[in-house]
Amino acid sequence: MTPHALQDLSKLEDSLWEAADQLRANSKLTSSEYCMPILGIIFLRHATNRYNAVAARIEEEKAEGKLPKKLPITKAHFISRRALMLPPEARYETLIALPKGTNLGTALVEAMNAIERDFEPLAGQLPKDFEKFDNDLLESMLRIFDSEALRKASGDIFGRIYEYFLMKFAIQGAQDNGEFFTPPSLVQMIVNVIEPDHGVVADLACGSGGMFVQTSHFMEDHGQDTMKSVTFYGQEKTATTIRLAKMNLAVHGLEGEIKEANTFYQDEHRLSDGRPLWGNCDFMMANPPFNVDMVDEGKVKGDRRLPFGLPGVNKSKTISNANYLWISYFHSYLNAKGRAGFVMSSQASSAGHGEAEVRQKLVATGDVDVMMSIRSNFFYTRTVPCELWFFDKGKPAARKDSVLMLDARNVYRKVTRKIFDFSAEQQQNLSSIVWLYRGQNERFIELVNQHVDRSLQAAHACFLDEAAADGPCEPLDAFRQAVKALHEQMHGFLETLPEKGEHAQPLGDYLESKGNAEDGIEGFRLLKSDAQKRRNECGNAWGDTKDFIEILAPQVERSRSLASELDALCKHVSGLISHVEADSRSSESDLWNSREIKKAFKAADAARHQAVENLKRVAYFHRQALWLLHRFPEASYVDVPGLCKIASKADIAAADWSLTPGRYVGVAPAEVDEDFDFGQAMRDLHAELKDLDREASELAAKIQANFEGLGI
Structure with a gap:
């Protein structure tokens, strides 16, 4: 699954959960009451998708002569293709098409019973407690999972959605405190x-x-x-x-x-x-x-x-x-x-x-x-x-x-x-230490090269995103075009402003940031092209990889500074708009269309967000390669303070047979996090403080209620 497909799936998971959990909240059901039925409906949607896909494949095989045209289709044909031969009453489209007023709880129970009769491993396992649910709630639940995208979704997508819902129910503490x-x-x-x-x-x-x-x-x-x-x-x-x-x-x-x-x-x-x-x-x-x-x-x-x-x-x-x-x-x-x-x-x-x-x-x-x-x-x-x-x-x-x-x-x-x-990359990096310990050095080198190539691919994606649904799109050029459109909306009015005066500073900041961003994009484009050319000249041997990681450094640094320049541009243009909007002359001028300007700014800011996300990936994958290179510079295992050490039985005996890694690896030297975002850290701390304040208020209210209940 491509990164873009995963990103789209993540959005789909979030939207499905938000919709489903909203229904639960409105129904006053607990998570544990809601968990099994909603997972049962996800299962039913997926089972129907698999049935429809296999049924279509069987018909194709008949048409191609791979199966006799008059061959009776049995359960075995579906089981061999990892699908269930669903009876009509258990198919999602049958349930969603039932007439208004049909008892959906009974229909869902009958669907589950029909599946269990035909598939012994699931006998007695599917949820049957639908009849206690309000009919409107069940209809809404069914419709949540009947979008066009979900009707065509494949098995791996439904597997991800099922796992995502399991995780969310676990977070909420459903089913024995989430320990499942x-x-x-x-x-x-x-x-x-x-x-x-x-x-x-x-x-x-x-x-x-x-x-x-x-x-x-x-x-x-x-x-x-x-x-x-x-x-x-x-x-x-x-x-x-x-x-x-x-x-x-x-x-x-x-x-x-x-x-x-x-x-x-x-x-x-x-x-x-x-x-x-x-x-x-x-x-x-x-x-x-x-x-x-x-x-x-x-x-x-x-x-x-x-x-x-x-x-x-x-x-x-x-x-x-x-x-x-x-x-x-x-x-x-x-x-x-x-x-x-x-x-x-x-x-x-x-x-x-x-x-x-x-x-x-x-x-x-x-x-x-x-x-x-x-x-x-x-x-x-x-x-x-x-x-x-x-x-x-x-x-x-x-x-x-x-x-x-x-x-x-x-x-x-x-x-x-x-x-x-x-993250997936952190898992890979930790796994690669085990590979080195086992003498699988080539796998380690292959992973580092993979990180390097993904950094390069991320740089290319800044200029060409072929996965876009509406055709090729260039995030950085799209940003420039959005800024150009915004500038054209404001240009006529800005031309009327005096060179000196109250608007001079915000206007100057905006124009300077605009020039920096345009120069930065062109500079990054040149570095990207040069890096790819150098990569084509390099091999995948460890010495070549080490050299190329260093060659990539200017491109990575440029990606970081460019992201800051794009952020600064949007910050300054926002400040300029606010400054002008506060001036009564703007509302009286035919050259200042506030609605269109705000609309254009919103588009530019969305384009900035997409471009910055792409730029961050350039540095992110390079950092993964550096993390491994700095710790294992010869692509072979060495003990790394604070991270890993090979302990012998004698070492373990001397430590009272402890198997706690911290007793052996020592303390890691302090590192500077180049990507530390102070602003985000402050926002996180502020959010945490708000959460703690809220929890404290809820606890105080609960204590007060308990005292009142005791008559104190």
Whole structure:
């Protein structure tokens, strides 16, 4: 999916959520009441799209002679193409066309029942609680997902929309405090490190199935057919969450064996050949619940899945903290070459007593591969930091004594005041450190070259955006044209102004900024052309790449200054307009059309925004390449203070068997953030202060109400 397609999809996701959440708010329903039905409607829209696409493909194959023209079409024809053969009553267009006054709740329940009858993996899993909803609300919900764009949307788009809604419901705290959903950037990070691409993939605390979905994305990005290469097995103790997971898989055209079970006491799966899942997994991924207590010692003592023993039993004969039960399970389910990646409480890596004894035995196996620290606020409903653990039973002998300690707490992107994540490029950069640790230097060099080329592509996009729906468009030239149109609107009146007087300063600032911007655009165009010419002369060898990163520096610096010049121009023209509008002579002049001038300024400011966004990408991708170059200048692994260090078993033993990366990597030297936006930082702080003030007021009101309720 292109960056422009992703940007359009992001806008679509936002608009769909805003519309759907507005309906929820007006209906006075809670998020948990609304969650399953709305996800069910997204599922139904997607299932209909897939049915229509496959039905059309089958007809084409008949017309082309690939299938007999009189061949009866069966469920198998649809299943083999990863679609459901929907009965008429379960198709979206049937539901949306029902006569006014039809009980839509009943119709939706019948649609879900019809799908479950025909597709056994979804039996009993689809939502049926539509009848308690107001008919008008259901009609509005159906129409939200019946736009022309959504009728033609493909599977990957609906997969993204489903995941987006899951995330938003998780943020709102729906369904058991949102713990069914692991943030995508953490799931993607796990997938990037263990690289699941074959065999048995399992998740013993599978939640909404995000680990399986991201595995599918990873495989499809590498040209593999997921369902032909892997088999998914999951366990989850909450029936409602299992329904979310099965719908999530179905929306992505996937299937998996997901069973309701409490993993502490149950091991429900068997492979197709009768072997247990335990000891036979190629890949294990999970985000288990942290710091669970009260697990019954009697039920887990002697469990073959706990080869390192119990982590510690209290006086009540219960496990005081189950983190190391999970850790032991994930290790023991792997086959002789299996890999595991999972999220774990940051307390676990340095926990003492019985937990330390289990950890020592685990380190002794040589299977601990990578430990990665993640800062706080990556989860939507919890602020605590965490760590990603990675096992590899197939590690080569040369690395059996080593563990890569990676402290990623200083690597993050701020999404909101309360939520952080990794950008795609940050994920790639962190993954590339693991590649170097594994001796995959060529992959590292390829990634740096990719960052360089994307910086160049971003520079080209400033002048030619071929993805524009209405034909080729040049953001910087479009900005110049918009400014020219604005200037023409104002020019007649500006010519009447005296050279000296109250308007002289704002007019002079505007004209100077206009000249700077025009010169800056031409200068950037020349640098862009020269950089591309130099790139064509360079190879992709590491020495060439290092040289070219430095060659790109003037273009990057010019992109930054040009963005500032465009901002300054719009600021000054806005100031000039305000200054003139305050003068009564402007309203009396036929040369000053306030409405048209404001309209032209709005167009120019929109063009500025688009151009500046393109310019920022030039510097952004160059910065990603520099981040790697400065830390690994020879494209080979080295310990980097504050970021990464290879720790031996002896190092770990000397540190009380701690697996906390921060104990090994040291402190990073201070860095200057060239892209730090002081103005934006102040706006963020102001917004945070407003939020805190609002929360304080709400808390004070609640306390006052409680006192009044007590008669105080």
